[in-house]
Amino acid sequence: MSIPKILGIFSICIMISSLVHFAQAENITVQTDNTTGTITGLTESSGFTYKDFISGSFRAQYEGRWAEGEEDHDMYEYFRFRTKDFYNDKISIAGFGRLSEDFDGHEPKDGAFRDILDTYEHSVNGRIYYLYADIKDPVIDKSSLRIGRQYEYSLETILFDGVRYEQQIGPVGTYAFGGLRFSQYSNAYFDTVAGSGVAFRPLMDTRVTLDYVHIEDDEFDDDEVGVNVWHKVYDDLNFYGRYTLLDTLPKDFLVKLSWDKIDWDANVQVSYYRFLHSLAEHSNNISPFYEILGSFKPFDLISLTGYKGFGEKFGVSSGVDYRRLIDEDDENTFNRDYNRSFISFMINNVLLRESKFAFTLEYWNIEGIDHSADLSVDFDKKIGKFDIGGGTGYSVYKYNFIGSNDLAAVLDDEYTRDIEQKINVRTYYLRVKYSLSKHSDVGMQWLTEVSDTDPETYHQLLLSYSRNF
Amino acid sequence: MIRKNTCHLIFLITISFLFLLGGCKESEIHYSHAKHIERGLKDCNTCHLYQEDLEPKWPKMAKCLTCHMKDFNPNKPESCLLCHTKPGMKIKVKHNIPKKYQDLKFTHKVHLENNIACNQCHKGIEKSDAITLDLIPDMFGGCIPCHKERGEEKIACDVCHKHIKKNRMPLYHEDRWVKHDDPRWIQKHGNEFYYSEDYCKRCHADLNWCVNCHQDQKPRNHNNAWRRKTHGFAASWERKKCMACHQEDFCVRCHENTTPLSHTASWGGVNTRNRHCLNCHFPVSMVSCTVCHPSPEHPSAGSSPHPPFVGNCTQPGCHPAGRAGEPPHPKPAGIQCTVCHPQ
Numbered sequence: 001m002s003i004p005k006i007l008g009i010f011s012i013c014i015m016i017s018s019l020v021h022f023a024q025a026e027n028i029t030v031q032t033d034n035t036t037g038t039i040t041g042l043t044e045s046s047g048f049t050y051k052d053f054i055s056g057s058f059r060a061q062y063e064g065r066w067a068e069g070e071e072d073h074d075m076y077e078y079f080r081f082r083t084k085d086f087y088n089d090k091i092s093i094a095g096f097g098r099l100s101e102d103f104d105g106h107e108p109k110d111g112a113f114r115d116i117l118d119t120y121e122h123s124v125n126g127r128i129y130y131l132y133a134d135i136k137d138p139v140i141d142k143s144s145l146r147i148g149r150q151y152e153y154s155l156e157t158i159l160f161d162g163v164r165y166e167q168q169i170g171p172v173g174t175y176a177f178g179g180l181r182f183s184q185y186s187n188a189y190f191d192t193v194a195g196s197g198v199a200f201r202p203l204m205d206t207r208v209t210l211d212y213v214h215i216e217d218d219e220f221d222d223d224e225v226g227v228n229v230w231h232k233v234y235d236d237l238n239f240y241g242r243y244t245l246l247d248t249l250p251k252d253f254l255v256k257l258s259w260d261k262i263d264w265d266a267n268v269q270v271s272y273y274r275f276l277h278s279l280a281e282h283s284n285n286i287s288p289f290y291e292i293l294g295s296f297k298p299f300d301l302i303s304l305t306g307y308k309g310f311g312e313k314f315g316v317s318s319g320v321d322y323r324r325l326i327d328e329d330d331e332n333t334f335n336r337d338y339n340r341s342f343i344s345f346m347i348n349n350v351l352l353r354e355s356k357f358a359f360t361l362e363y364w365n366i367e368g369i370d371h372s373a374d375l376s377v378d379f380d381k382k383i384g385k386f387d388i389g390g391g392t393g394y395s396v397y398k399y400n401f402i403g404s405n406d407l408a409a410v411l412d413d414e415y416t417r418d419i420e421q422k423i424n425v426r427t428y429y430l431r432v433k434y435s436l437s438k439h440s441d442v443g444m445q446w447l448t449e450v451s452d453t454d455p456e457t458y459h460q461l462l463l464s465y466s467r468n469f
Numbered sequence: 470m471i472r473k474n475t476c477h478l479i480f481l482i483t484i485s486f487l488f489l490l491g492g493c494k495e496s497e498i499h500y501s502h503a504k505h506i507e508r509g510l511k512d513c514n515t516c517h518l519y520q521e522d523l524e525p526k527w528p529k530m531a532k533c534l535t536c537h538m539k540d541f542n543p544n545k546p547e548s549c550l551l552c553h554t555k556p557g558m559k560i561k562v563k564h565n566i567p568k569k570y571q572d573l574k575f576t577h578k579v580h581l582e583n584n585i586a587c588n589q590c591h592k593g594i595e596k597s598d599a600i601t602l603d604l605i606p607d608m609f610g611g612c613i614p615c616h617k618e619r620g621e622e623k624i625a626c627d628v629c630h631k632h633i634k635k636n637r638m639p640l641y642h643e644d645r646w647v648k649h650d651d652p653r654w655i656q657k658h659g660n661e662f663y664y665s666e667d668y669c670k671r672c673h674a675d676l677n678w679c680v681n682c683h684q685d686q687k688p689r690n691h692n693n694a695w696r697r698k699t700h701g702f703a704a705s706w707e708r709k710k711c712m713a714c715h716q717e718d719f720c721v722r723c724h725e726n727t728t729p730l731s732h733t734a735s736w737g738g739v740n741t742r743n744r745h746c747l748n749c750h751f752p753v754s755m756v757s758c759t760v761c762h763p764s765p766e767h768p769s770a771g772s773s774p775h776p777p778f779v780g781n782c783t784q785p786g787c788h789p790a791g792r793a794g795e796p797p798h799p800k801p802a803g804i805q806c807t808v809c810h811p812q
Contacts, residue, residue, distance in 0.1 A: 067693070078685075096680060110728040115696060116719065119726040129680045151680065153666070157716075184684075186718035204601070228663065240660070256660075287717040289708055292724060292760050296708065305657070323707070334705045366706050374690060395690065397699050425694040451694040454730055458693040 054469070056081030061464040065113050067455035072113035073103040085136070095131035099124070112455050116185070127184055129159075142168035152177055152195065154211040155226045155244065156285045159183065160193050173199040181217065183284060191217045191283075205232035217283030223247055224286065236261050246286065250276040265309030273301040278330070297330035299323055299337075313350050318343040331367075338366040354382040371398040387433040395425040425451040440467040498552050501598040513587050523578040572630050589615070659713065683714045698730055701760070724761045 059078040065071065082094040102123040107114040117125060132148030144166045152158040162179010178194035195213035202208060207230040215222045226244035233239050236259055243253040256271035275298050281290040288296035305319030321340040325331055344360040357379050364372040378391035399421045431445040445462040510516070516532060517525035533552065534541060542548045580590065588594050590606040597604060606612055616623040649658075662669050662679075673679070691700070704711055711720075 065693075098685065109726065110732070112693075112697075114727050116723050119722050129684060153662070153679070157683075183716070183718055185716075185722045284717050289704070289711065289715075289717050289720055291717055292720045293704060293708055334708070336706055338706055340707075364706060370702065370706065372702065372706075376689065393689065393692075395694075395699070397702050399702050423694065423699060425692060425699070427692055447692075449693050451692075453694045453698045455693075460693075 053086070054081050054083050057466060057468045059464060059466040061462060064461040065459065067112045067458040070112045070455070071104070072107065074117070075101045075103065090136045090138075091133055093131075093133045096129045097131070098127045098129070100126075112458075138165075140167075149182060152193070152213075154195065154197055155213045155224050156215075158193050158195075158213070158215070158285050162193070171200055181215065181285070186284065188217070188284070191215070193285075203231075206230065215283040215285055217285070220281070220283040220287075222283045222286050224251070233257075246277075246279075246282075251279070252276055265315075266307060268306040269304070271301075271303045273303070274326075275299050275301075293334040294332070295335075297332075297335040298326040299335070300326060313348050315346045316343070317346075336366050336370075338364055340364045352381055356380040369400045372396065385435040387435075388431070390428075390430040392429070393425075393427045397421070397423045397425075399423075423452045425449065425453075439469065440465070442466075498600065499550075499554065500552070500600050502594050503596050503598055506595050519577065519581065523581040525577055574629055574631055585615075729761070 057078075057080050059076075061076045061078075063072075063074045063076065065073075077099045078097070079099075080096040083092050085092045100117060102117060105123055106118045111118075128149055130149050130151060132146050132150045135145040135147070137143055138145040146164040147162075149159070149161045150164060152160065152164065159182045160177070160179040161182055162177060164175060164177035166173065166175045168174075174197070176194075176196040179192070181188045181191040181193045193213065193215050195211065197209060197211035199207065199209040209228045211226045211228075213222075213224050215224075224244060224246050226242060229239070229241045231239045238258045238260065240256040240258070241254065244251040252273065252275045254271060254273045256269060258267065258269045260267045275296070277298060279286075279288050279290070279296040281287055290296070300323070302322045303319065305317070307315065307317045309315040319342055321338070323339075324337050325335060331337070340363065342360065342362040344358065346359075347357040349355055350357070358377070360374070360376045362372075362374040364370070366372075372395065374393065374395045376391060376393040378389065380387065380389040382388075427447060427449045429445060429447040431443065433441050433443040435441045443462070443464040443466070445460075447460040447462075449458040449460075450456060451458070505516075513525070514520045516528040518528075518532075519525035537551065540548060540551050590611055591604050592606070592611065594604050612629065613624055616628065622628075695703075
């Protein structure tokens, strides 16, 4: 597909979106930019009002990819909306979905651009991430009912079609949900989920939640229970603890201390996590990728992270993770010991106003055999209606099968290249966003990647148009 | 097993409660606004003395004693317990704004000048029997509806907040950092979400941002090489990180329908050394064949008769030239392996 043709289709999408949008609201709306994460306003629930009955956003994005004679052209449209409360201010409706089109059909199974969308039958695919109605105080006061496709974030992240009811009973918050599990990637025909929970404050500085979830996924029938405790130990010191049971067996627990010294613009977190029992195949939401990676073996993970700001312009984050299998005999390709560390610097508004610079370095050391290092630099600057950014990243992966030192003695290069690999990946990108109005913008991003994989050189172009309404 | 689990649970609960007790702080005074109002003290200024400068003060003990002198006997410490929770305890009533409100530009003066009654913000204070956090105005229930009535410009973030502005994200809440501008924030925000989901919802209504990033936007390190190859390394090191966005069926769907990079023409070609055979004869813990072939079956190949590839091969008779990888019999030229090994 030629570039002019792609741009023509893109222009048509922009025009369609302009027709689709509702009367422009003058008030503040929500907009997220995944690159900079800038909030440009708050939401209806924060007390802001919209003149229009429906508010939301539309985004159209073209993605073109080129690599050594191969190319791929896709289009994505995102639509998100929420209505104001209607029917005696009791009901509102919200939804979010995506439409994707693969202009040049499916990639071959060994194609350079093969990805999850190529596994579907059609080139045009739609997803409904959520679509639900909220009903305030449906039966009694201090309650709410949500009906439709929705996400549940408690013990596990669950997408389901069903109902969720919340009720505040004095100081205790309660909820219950149930319905049919849904997945964008597999058939969840008549798989069911249900759950409930309570949240309360037994002491002024303590919050406790107790959650339960039940998932039926084909032959798997899982029950999970978890208790979470947050407690303010002292002025700047917070404690968090979690303990979960899966099918009556202890699954894991986590304790974390967080010291947040606002006056010093600093914080430190130390945590200890223990995964208690080997986990094999379970329902899709709980399974630790068993079908791909096999059993998930018990381990300990100790983490220490910290942040320190230096005035308004400088900040440093750093941290280390230390992971060890509880039983050394469990060690295999997919259950490993590792040490991980990172450090990142951020510099805001130095030399250039409204500029942001971030530098991040991350290093993984897996049993002294595998290594990975990531280095990235990102710069962002606002110039009038333009938001210009760019950066580069370098990653190196040095990977061996366990015990490959012995293998090297008996294998020649033809085999060791499968077991000893060093892959360098370099990326360079540039992005520009231009605000057409308070509510719309167009964006462009170009990325070039050079790596030791096949294809070695890869280019990506993103063109986008966004509109809030 | 049940007994072991119960012990686990009891141990954890005990530790948790010890922790809670260690940090449990008693309220430093007994005080009931309701009882004082019942006894005729309906004017807040009587104790809080705000009429001169429109800034209410915390009552000093001397002020309390103007009425309570008759109940107080310096020789009887128990008489202190009328107000104090512990005898001899020095009350450190915080005259300063608590840390969590340090971001506010709030003054009582402006509100009193606008004739806002005390109980309009401190809702229910006239019926309260204790000093609790409930008496502090709630932003969404108390401040915003009232500000909204006074015009749209009165509900901009920076009317009340020093740091939270239209284009500046929150720095902290409830004494905890939520530094959205920290480049590592993206890896920390999950903890904050579970700490206070409601706080996130104030700006991220419907939690659609969760869906947007976790279901649709790839992290920056998920580049082309990642998709083609290196994601497997990362998954083998720490699969829990994958679980933040992915579930099993996502991986299975792709792996079932995509040919790995290693499966090139020489992977199992007749003129090569059948690398795929060799790979499968590594110990199971060393190979990744099961990623796409959970139960590989090729009965004609048989099992390896020895622990594979630990040290040098000492059986030169099995593999020609003593080299692993060569089939343990002469390889007929021009005949495909599958002629004899159909599976």
